[in-house]
Amino acid sequence: MSMSSARLRRGATIAMLAGTLVVPLSTGTAGAAPAAAPAALTTDSPNPSPSEPAVRPLTPQVARQLDAAVQKVMHEAKVPGVTVGIWAPGQPSYVRSFGVADKSTGQKMAPGLYMRIGSETKTFTVTALLQLVDQKKVGLDDPIGKYIGGVPNENRITLRQLAEMRSGLYNYSEDPDFVQALTSDPQRSFTPEQLLAYAFKHPVMFQPGQKFSYCNTNLILLGLVVEKVSGQQLGGYLRQHVLDPAGMKHTLFPTGSEFPDPHAQGYTQQTGNGREADAADWNPSWGWAAGAVISNLQDLRTWAPTVATGRFPDGKRMVSVTAQKQRLITPQTSSIKGAGYGLGIFDVQGWIGHNGSLPGYESLTVYLPSTRTTLVALLNTDTDYRSQEPSTVLGAAITKIISPGHVYNLPVMHTG
Template sequence: MSHSSAPLRRGTVIAVAAGTLLTPVAAEPVRAASSPVPAGLSAGSSPAAPQVRAMTPQVARRLDAAVQRVMHEAQVPGVTVGIWTPGQPSYVRSFGVADRSTGRTMAPDLYMRIGSETKTFTVTALLQLVDQGKAHLDDPIGRYVDGVPNGDEITLRQLAGMRSGLFNYSADPGFFKALTSDPQRSFTPRQLLAYSFKHPVMFRPGEKFFYSNTNLILLGLVVEKQSGRHLGDYIKQHILDPAGMKDTLFPAGNEFPAPHAQGYTEQTANGTQADATDWNPSWGWAAGAMISTLEDLHTWAPTVATGRFPDGKRMVGAATQQQRLVTPPTGSIAGAGYGLGIFHVQGWIGHNGSLPGYESLTIHLPSTRTTLVALLNTDTDYRGQEPSTVLGEAITRIISPQHVYDLPVSPTG
C-alpha cells in the first residue's frame, strides 16, 4: 500500500496515509479475501477479541518513547500523533520541530499536507454520485473521459481499486524533471494524464493490483463531469461541510493556511534535502493535493470507515459502502488488501499519504472504534520504508498488539 498521495519517485502508494498506502500513498488493507469488513469487526477479530490497551500513564509513556525513537532513527523533524478510543483517555502529542530554521515546535493544531489521503475523498465523491445514479462502478472510463488507453474496458471500479493497468504518471522521468525543475508550476489533469498515456498499458484491466495516481486523476474528472462542479467545490459541499471538517481544504494552487509545519524532502533533482512547503500540489490533484489537521482527520477516520457522517446520516449508501470495503489482497504486498480508495491492514481501515515534505496516516479499528492519526513533516524513507509506516507499526505494537500496522516494504507500484 502506498504511502503517499503521490510520491514522486515511487508514485502513489497504498499505505495508510497521505497519498499513500504503500507504493504510492495509501496503505492497503490487509484482507486475505475479497469479502467486506463486517460492521464492527476487523480481519481476524471476533466479538470477544481483546480490546486495545487502556491509555494508562504507563502506556502513554511507552508511546512517547516509541515515537521519539522512530524520530531519532528516521531523522524526522516533527510528528503529531492522536489516538482516540471511546471510554479511554485520548493521546494527543506533538514532538520535534515544525520549522528547522527557527526551532518552532510541532503542535497539534498545525495544518499539514495529507497527500494520498486525498484519494479517500475523491472516491467518496464518486460513490455519492453512484448512489445518485449519475455514474456506475462498472461503467468503462471511456464513457466519461476520451483518449484513455483501454478506456472501453477499464471500469470505474477498477480505477478506484487500483487495478486498471494504467502507468503511474508520477513515476514518469519527464514528469519528475518537470516538477523538480519548477516546483511552483501548475499542472492540469490532462497534462498529468499525458505523462501516463505515453506509456504502454501494463496489464489487462482487473488482472492485478498496481497503485497508480493516474487512476484518481481520471476519477476526479468523472466527478467533475457528472456533478457539474469543480472537484474541490464538490468535496467541500458534500463531504467536508456535512462532516464538520472546517479545517480541511482542496487548494487550487500552493496556498497553505497558517499555522502550518514546514515540510522537508529529498525528492529533488539532485537528491539533496529541500523545504517543499510551498511546492504546488496541483500535480497530485485528485490523488494527493489536500490539506487537513489532526482534529479533522480524527473526524474523518471513522466517517470514511463507516460511511456515516458524525451526526449519523449516511455519507455513502449502505450497499455502496459495503462494496467499498471489499478489499482483495494486493498480491504484490503481503498482508494487505485494497478496496475502493481505502485499505485494510491487520484490522485497520483507512489510508496513508505522502508527497514531498509530508506524510500522514489516518486509520480506524472498527472492533474497538479506535482511531489513529499521525502527521509528519518529512517524506524521506528510512531503510526503504516510509516513516509514517515505521511510526504506525511502532505505535500499534503498543496499543493493539494483535492488530499491528505492519506494511512490508513493497516494490514501486
C-alpha cells in the same frame, strides 16, 4: 534519495496500499482473488467484538511507552516533527506533538497545525464518486470511456477498477519527463489533462482487473468524472457534499500552492540534487484528486471513522450501506495476509483508512472498527528510513503498543 527516478517511481512505501501521492504508494501486484470484507467492516455500525483483542487502555503508563516509541522512531528516522492522536471510547485521549515544525526558527510542532496529507486525498475523491453512484448518476462498472475520452482501454476499464487500482494504466508520476518537469520547477502548476498526457504516452501495463498496481492516474480520471457528472469543480463538490456535512472546517482542496497558517514546514530530499529542501510552498497540483488535500489533526480525527463507516458524525449516511460495503471489499494485494486495498481505501490488519506522502509531508489516518479506535499521525518529512516511509515505521511502533493483535504492517513493494 532524490525525487527523481527512485522515489517517484517507487512511490510511497506503502506498497500495496495506499498512499502517497508521489508515486504514491508504490505499485504492486495482488495475487489473491477478491474476498468479501470482514463482517465487522460491512456492518452498518461496527461494534467491538468480544473475540477480538481490545486496544490497550491509554493509561499513563501506556502513554509513556508511546512517548518513548515515537521519539525513538523520530531519532532513528531523523524526523523533524510529529503529531500523534489516538482516541477510543471510554478512554483518555492521547494527543502529543514532538520535535519542531520549522527547523529555521525552532517553532515547536503542535496539534493545531495544518499539514499536507497527500494520498489520503484518494479517500475523499472516491467518496464523491460513491455518492454519485448512490444517486445513479454513474455506475461503478461503467467504462471510463463513457465519461472521459482518449483513455487507453477506455471501453474496458471500469470506474471500479480505477478506484481499486486494477486498471493497468501507467502511473504518470513514474514518467521521466514528468519527474524532470516537477523537480526542475516544484512551484509550477499542472492541469489534470497534462498529468494524463504523461501517462497515456505509455502502453497499458496489463489488462484491466488482472493485477493490483497503485497508480495516481486512476484518481485523476475519477476526479474528472466527478467534475463532469456533478457539474462542480472537485474542490467545491467536496466542500459542499463531504467536508461541510462532516464538520471539517480545517480541510481544503487547494487550487494552487496556498497553505493556511499556522502550518508546519515540510522537509524533503526529492529535490533533483538530493539536498534537503523546505517544500511547504511547493505546488501540489501535480497530485490533484490523488493527493492535494490539506487538513489538520482534529479534522482527520473526524474523518477516520466517517470514511470507515460511511456515516457523518451526526449519524446521517455519507454513502449508502451498499456503497460502503463495496468500498470495504479489500482483496489481498501482497504476500502479507491481512493487508488489502478496496475502493480508494485500505485495510491493514483491521485498521481501515489511508496514508499519504508527498514532498515534505506524510500522514496516516486509520480506524479500527472492532474497538472504534482512531489513530492519526502527521509528520513533516517524507524521507525514507530503511526503505520504508517514516509514517509506516511510526504506525507499526504505535500499534505494537496499543493493539498488539492488530499491528499496522504495511508492506513495501517496488514498481515491477
